[in-house]
Amino acid sequence: ASIARPTQAEDRPHIKWRLASSFPKSLDTIYGGAETLAKRVAALTDGRFEIRVFAGGELVPAFGVLDAVQQNTVECGHSASYYYYGKNKALALETTMPFGLNTRQLISWVMADEGMTLLRELFAEYNVLNFPGGSTGAQMGGWYRKEIQSLADLQGLKIRIPGFGAEIFSRLGAVPQSLPGGEIYPALERGAIDAAEWTVPYDDEKLGFQKVAKYYYYPGWWETGTHLVFYVNKAQWESLPPSYQSAFEVAARDAHMEMLAAYDAKNPPALQRLLANGAELRRFPDDVLLKAYEIAHQVYTEEAEKNQSFKKIYTSMMAFQDRSDAWWGVAESPMANLRQAVRRKK
Amino acid sequence: ASIARPTQAEDRPHIKWRLASSFPKSLDTIYGGAETLAKRVAALTDGRFEIRVFAGGELVPAFGVLDAVQQNTVECGHSASYYYYGKNKALALETTMPFGLNTRQLISWVMADEGMTLLRELFAEYNVLNFPGGSTGAQMGGWYRKEIQSLADLQGLKIRIPGFGAEIFSRLGAVPQSLPGGEIYPALERGAIDAAEWTVPYDDEKLGFQKVAKYYYYPGWWETGTHLVFYVNKAQWESLPPSYQSAFEVAARDAHMEMLAAYDAKNPPALQRLLANGAELRRFPDDVLLKAYEIAHQVYTEEAEKNQSFKKIYTSMMAFQDRSDAWWGVAESPMANLRQAVRRKK
Numbered sequence: 001a002s003i004a005r006p007t008q009a010e011d012r013p014h015i016k017w018r019l020a021s022s023f024p025k026s027l028d029t030i031y032g033g034a035e036t037l038a039k040r041v042a043a044l045t046d047g048r049f050e051i052r053v054f055a056g057g058e059l060v061p062a063f064g065v066l067d068a069v070q071q072n073t074v075e076c077g078h079s080a081s082y083y084y085y086g087k088n089k090a091l092a093l094e095t096t097m098p099f100g101l102n103t104r105q106l107i108s109w110v111m112a113d114e115g116m117t118l119l120r121e122l123f124a125e126y127n128v129l130n131f132p133g134g135s136t137g138a139q140m141g142g143w144y145r146k147e148i149q150s151l152a153d154l155q156g157l158k159i160r161i162p163g164f165g166a167e168i169f170s171r172l173g174a175v176p177q178s179l180p181g182g183e184i185y186p187a188l189e190r191g192a193i194d195a196a197e198w199t200v201p202y203d204d205e206k207l208g209f210q211k212v213a214k215y216y217y218y219p220g221w222w223e224t225g226t227h228l229v230f231y232v233n234k235a236q237w238e239s240l241p242p243s244y245q246s247a248f249e250v251a252a253r254d255a256h257m258e259m260l261a262a263y264d265a266k267n268p269p270a271l272q273r274l275l276a277n278g279a280e281l282r283r284f285p286d287d288v289l290l291k292a293y294e295i296a297h298q299v300y301t302e303e304a305e306k307n308q309s310f311k312k313i314y315t316s317m318m319a320f321q322d323r324s325d326a327w328w329g330v331a332e333s334p335m336a337n338l339r340q341a342v343r344r345k346k
Numbered sequence: 347a348s349i350a351r352p353t354q355a356e357d358r359p360h361i362k363w364r365l366a367s368s369f370p371k372s373l374d375t376i377y378g379g380a381e382t383l384a385k386r387v388a389a390l391t392d393g394r395f396e397i398r399v400f401a402g403g404e405l406v407p408a409f410g411v412l413d414a415v416q417q418n419t420v421e422c423g424h425s426a427s428y429y430y431y432g433k434n435k436a437l438a439l440e441t442t443m444p445f446g447l448n449t450r451q452l453i454s455w456v457m458a459d460e461g462m463t464l465l466r467e468l469f470a471e472y473n474v475l476n477f478p479g480g481s482t483g484a485q486m487g488g489w490y491r492k493e494i495q496s497l498a499d500l501q502g503l504k505i506r507i508p509g510f511g512a513e514i515f516s517r518l519g520a521v522p523q524s525l526p527g528g529e530i531y532p533a534l535e536r537g538a539i540d541a542a543e544w545t546v547p548y549d550d551e552k553l554g555f556q557k558v559a560k561y562y563y564y565p566g567w568w569e570t571g572t573h574l575v576f577y578v579n580k581a582q583w584e585s586l587p588p589s590y591q592s593a594f595e596v597a598a599r600d601a602h603m604e605m606l607a608a609y610d611a612k613n614p615p616a617l618q619r620l621l622a623n624g625a626e627l628r629r630f631p632d633d634v635l636l637k638a639y640e641i642a643h644q645v646y647t648e649e650a651e652k653n654q655s656f657k658k659i660y661t662s663m664m665a666f667q668d669r670s671d672a673w674w675g676v677a678e679s680p681m682a683n684l685r686q687a688v689r690r691k692k
Contacts, residue, residue: 011392043592044390046357102682104450104483107603108610137450138677201673219681246389250600257453257603264454268669271676281676289684321685323614327547329686330617330627331484334565336448336682338635339667340675 011241016050017075019230022062022083024181025055027203029266033134033228033259034078040251041244049244051076066091069231070126077231078133085163089303090310093317094119094130096226098164098296101321103137103225103260105328109320110227118313125309129237131252133228134259137267141217141284142197143209145188148217151287160184160196164299165222171295172288181207188212197222200263201270210279217282221292228259357587363397363421365576368408368429370527371401373549375612379480379574379605380424386597387590395590397422412437415577416472423577424479431509435649436656439663440465440476442572444510444642447667449483449571449606451674455666456573464659471655475583477598479574480605483613487563487630488543489555491534494563497633506530506542510645511568517641518634527553534558543568546609547616556625563628567638574605 019038023031031053038051054074056062065077066084082092093100101109109115110132123130142161148154157174166176177193187193189212196213197220198204210216230252237245275281304311365384369377377399384397400420402408411423412430428438439446447455455461456478469476488507494500503520512522523539533539535558542559543566544550556562576598583591621627650657 040592040596044589044596046589099685102678104606104610108607111604111607112611138681140677200677218676219684220677221681221684224681243390243392246386250386250390250596253603254596254599257599258457260450261454261457264450264670265458265666267677268673271673272669283680290688293684293688320611323618324610325685325689327614327617328682329689330564331486331546331566331613332448333679333682333686334629335484335567335570336674336679338565338567338639339445339671340679342636342639343671343675 012045012048012243013241014048014050015240015244016052017236018059019051019053020056020059020065020068020074020077021053022056022065022077022079024057024062026206029202029259029262030134030136030228031055032262033255034230036255036258037078037133037230037248037251040254041247044247044251045244049240049247053078066126066128066231069128069233072233072235075233075236078228079231080226080228081130082163088122088307088309089164090122090307090313092163093310093313094122094227094229096223097300097317098168098222098224099293100224101317101324102328103135103227105321105324106225106227107132107135107256108324109317113320114316115320118316122309122313123231124234127234129232129234131230131232131249132256133230133252134256135228136200136223136226136263137260138225139200139220139223140197140204141220142195143188143204143213144195144215144217144282145191145213146194147215147282148284148288150285151291154288157195158193160187160193161222163222164296165197167299168222168292168295171299172292185209185212199223199226200267201274202263202266205270205274210274210277214278214280215282216274216279217284219284219289221284221289228256230255358391358394358589359587361395361586361590363395363582364405365397365399366402366405366411366414366420366423367399368402368411368423368425370403370408372552375548375605375608376480376482376574377401378608379601380576382601382604383424383479383576383594383597386600387593390593390597391590395586395593399424412472412474412577415474415579418579418581421579421582424574425577426572426574427476428509434468434653434655435510436468436653436659438509439656439659440468440573440575442569443646443663444514444568444570445639446570447663447670448674449481449573451667451670452571452573453478453481453602454670455663459666460662461666464662468655468659469577470580473580474577475580477576477578477595478602479576479598480602481574482546482569482572482609483606484571485546485566485569486543486550487566488541489534489550489559490541490561490563490628491537491559492540493561493628494630494634496631497637500634503541504539506533506539507568509568510642511543513645514568514638514641517645518638531555531558545569545572546613547620548609548612551616551620556620556623560624560626561628562620562625563630565630565635567630567635574602576601 060068082095406414428441
């Protein structure tokens with residue numbers, strides 16, 4: 001039953017926004033999250049709310065997206081909050097943390113527990129609203145020129161890794177390096193670094209790391225479910241009509257799920273191809289994992305003592321993780337382990 | 347920058363739809379999926395596209411939703427496709443299957459592999475379009491009056507269970523029963539049945555099963571990630587303006603993610619309360635799990651031989667699962683198992 005009724009033109013003004021991405025187009029699945037957002041918002045508003053996506057560096061530097069949105073240089077952005085670890089380590093928690101929540105747990109903590117409220121309080125300090133911006137799922141533990149057989153093999157290891165992961169590797173005796181994506185391959189090739197972490201098989205494959213550092217380690221304990229973000233300038237957000245706010249909000253969440261679904265479909269065949277092309281899978285030894293776990297929690301405890309916003313978010317996440325893991329160990333893990341056992345028997 | 351421009355009233359007609367749910371309001375999280383859909387669609391269209399939700403039995407019988415949407419008795423519905431197992435067993439695959447895809451795998455197969463295309467072909471036979479309608483995650487293995495210590499304990503066991511699960515239990519020597527939700531508790535209490543499966547801790551808790559059948563088994567191998575569905579009548583769908591179609595589509599996907607997030611937040615404390623109130627957790631013995639796995643695949647092979655649409659969908663899902671499990675065993679499972687190991691040490 002359709003009943004036409006008068007519509008006010010001002011209900012749906014024509015609005016054009018620019019979105020600054022932190023990502024290059026070559027990371028097609030991550031970069032594509034912003035394109036999904038823009039496409040959905042346009043479809044929901046009959047093209048009246050247009051968002052134009054710019055790759056990292058086109059409008060503002062790749063790691064300048066939070067600043068640009070805060071300062072209203074652009075209306076919105078697509079980024080990963082752990083890039084802003086230097087401003088406040090609490091920001092990194094929005095992305096992922098070593099031994100942190102898995103992908104579904106992070107989504108649940110944000111959408112159905114107190115996550116979104118706590119994160120919005122934090123981002124309010126930057127005049128920014130945060131929205132889910134895609135997920136890669138759990139990442140890999142990176143590429144190594146030599147095998148890691150125990151903690152001793154980490155001593156002096158020059159590894160390209162950022163953020164909390166770097167802090168933990170440093171306390172494990174390694175020497176973390178900071179290098180942009182494009183410089184990793186040549187540095188590994190000439191031995192200037194011994195190891196490097198990047199992301200997941202689908203993206204790692206493009207950089208060809210297996211040719212210069214064939215040992216591919218798992219699990220990626222410092223990125224247990226990596227969660228990207230859309231930022232919107234607060235004043236810009238408040239100027240939107242309510243239906244456009246809804247359009248942005250559901251489109252962001254849709255882009256989040258679509259990216260995760262895409263990675264979950266693309267990573268398995270990429271891993272198969274990597275293994276066919278010379279990569280050798282290795283699991284981190286138990287002593288490395290357990291010591292890293294212990295150090296990670298020391299690092300968090302120290303940070304929580306001096307950083308209130310970190311403490312608040314971290315405490316909430318850890319309480320959620322404790323509850324959730326007890327359920328995960330009943331529902332999901334036994335089923336996943338059964339499938340793995342059956343696979344090994346085949 | 348806002349530029350007002352003329353709007354045609356016919357761009358956004360006032361449309362009212364009725365949605366027939368298969369679920370009672372007491373299953374608040376599942377039932378709430380349709381309310382989330384309706385709320386989002388209204389917000390996206392400034393209230394011009396209204397969907398009114400009716401609980402199971404209010405407009406049409408709970409298990410008559412697919413028929414009602416097919417016949418255009420209602421424009422749309424919210425259900426679980428495995429309720430229509432009797433029409434075509436392929437329909438059940440849309441919901442979940444014993445030893446089938448986990449929650450993320452099912453989302454990925456639908457959204458990023460060939461799942462949606464194959465399911466749309468199947469539902470076209472019913473003049474219906476299917477949309478994601480929420481997920482519960484992996485379910486439990488139900489409530490038992492006595493412990494199950496081996497396959498022998500399943501002989502003659504009267505268990506309330508529907509669909510493929512019933513078929514497999516029957517071949518394991520049990521005697522599956524069909525009982526509506528409200529009749530399970532009294533049947534367990536007077537010993538008319540020995541066991542019953544329902545859903546997840548948050549919903550199981552409401553029915554108080556631990557008082558009459560305290561052994562609570564896991565993993566729920568016949569529902570490895572239960573996926574609900576919104577149905578839309580094809581002619582009704584085609585009559586919608588494109589922006590309303592987009593609104594329905596993204597709102598459905600949003601409702602899907604929101605329900606999963608809600609269950610992931612509600613199940614952990616519900617499980618804690620159940621254990622505090624007398625439930626005793628038990629894992630199915632290995633011989634039961636492995637025999638059930640073997641029988642499940644016999645059942646699928648037999649069905650595939652006589653049912654082309656089943657064969658097509660099943661084959662695609664199994665190929666996806668094989669690829670995905672190899673990646674899951676590297677990325678997600680080792681991290682989940684590490685967390686479980688650390689928990690046990692605490």
